[in-house]
Amino acid sequence: MEVESLSMISNPTSGGDIVLAGVTKRFVTPTGQAMTAIRDVNLKIGAGKFCAIVGPTGCGKSTTLTLTSGLDTPSAGTVHVGGRQVDGITPGVGFVFQHDALLPWKSVIANVALGPQLRGATKTEARELARDWLTTVGLSGFEDHYPHQLSGGMRKRVQLAATLINNPSLLMMDEPFSALDVQTRAIMTNELMRLWEQTRPSVMFVTHDLEEAIAIADQVVVMTVGPATVKDVFEIDLPRPRGQIQDIRFEARFLELYKMIWTSLREEVERSYAMAASRKAGDK
């Protein structure tokens, strides 16, 4: 009974699509200048779909996630999740940040238990649930460690557990594994796929690794250089479950898709380099 009511609290919009319509976000820099991060973004992600977003560095991919999660509000346009306009933190959202976001003064178990606790679970319930999640991500025995005592890969696992424990129906991941070494990264990606297939939340996954994007996603979105907007959307029709991502990239269909998407992405990457170079020349 307790557990049931808990999952209802944390999963109120289960099965909702994500719809961004004409979304623009402008920032004011500390020097007082306006800067457009994304411009007129239109995007629809079906419920339970895994969407990877690729694009040149610093093009506003992260901004798309912060707007969808409700951490920030768009300057123009609307974001709807499950038919409801985003206004404040989107219910049922989880967010794995690029940089460590674990609270360094809380032990591993307290970090993982924080989500349920903030949603009204008692401390005992939350800890029990957290213990299960630590086992799921392969970290039982590290409950009482502090984050700084763990390796980067282990901290990412804790981060995943701390996010997934709230049973998100909508999962934002901002280059979650970019700080990890190649081997750890492959293991973590496989782990993520295994966990995702259990509960199937809708995912927006920002990455600059095209191989990773194709291997895990149902849909790859290519964004242009800043101010960013959606350039192309590719459906990835590789069958699921896809198994080890290290093996799938040798399949014929994978290579075909890779070539197609890379052609689209390369233009943007080259334009981004050209812009950076001309900016530098302008500085001189």
Place this chain on the structure above:
Amino acid sequence: MSGAQEIDVAQLARARAARYRKLVLAGRVGTLVFIVGAWQLLTDYKIIDPFFAGSPLGIIERLADWFTHGTAYGSFWYQIWVTMEESLLGFIAGVTAGVFFGVLLGEVPLLSDILTPYIKVVNALPRIVLGSIFVIWLGLGLPSKVMLAAVLVFFVVFFNAYQGVKSVDRNLVNHARILGASRLEVVWHVVVPSATSWIIASLHVALGFSIIGAIVGEFLGAQHGLGLVIATAQNNFDTDGVFGAMLIIGIIAISAEGLMAMAEKRLLAWRPARTNDNNAGGI
């Protein structure tokens, strides 16, 4: 072979460290003996005037007299207790208020923008003069000293708490918000713990200020306390008395500092161990 060499190296390093520690200890004891001995001898032979300089033996005699026969205003223990009580209450009040307002102003930029000039003005005042106001308002008893100590403590803690709140990692705040934290819960789970290292850094200075506040308050007008003991000794040209009371204050301050270090260790257990916090602590 190489294993044996490693053991040798480790043993050598340990032996060297142990020798060094002994040397430091011997140096410390030697310094104390030299200064106290020279002081005693120079005053014994009247090379310097014991009337102005006091003497170690004179100080011990004076203290023994105070402890056994008490002072003009009650037992010496009671004077020590009064000063400690004033410092402690002032410390607690100042720290509580400092943390509260530091966090409040750090979290509400409008409030801090409005109040900043006034806070700067009050902070620029030599706050010791407030002691006189407090004596007028609150009388010669305990409250005026507590108030002065609290005001001195408040500003140190306030500025650090404010700075600590301002330097919170936005990433952690966003993480907590996504997990479902309300604004108050963000403050409780993220902002306050994050500012704690800043606040604790200020507590060492604050502790010293709370004792200064209590003693100066007693100078300005009191019925009991170590500050009064010193003021009386000063009026009687009793150099040994001034030094004796100073010694007691020093012992209180160092003990409080030790307790603080223990509390700090507990509160900041989550931090990665620093490699070199051995020596600078005493300075």
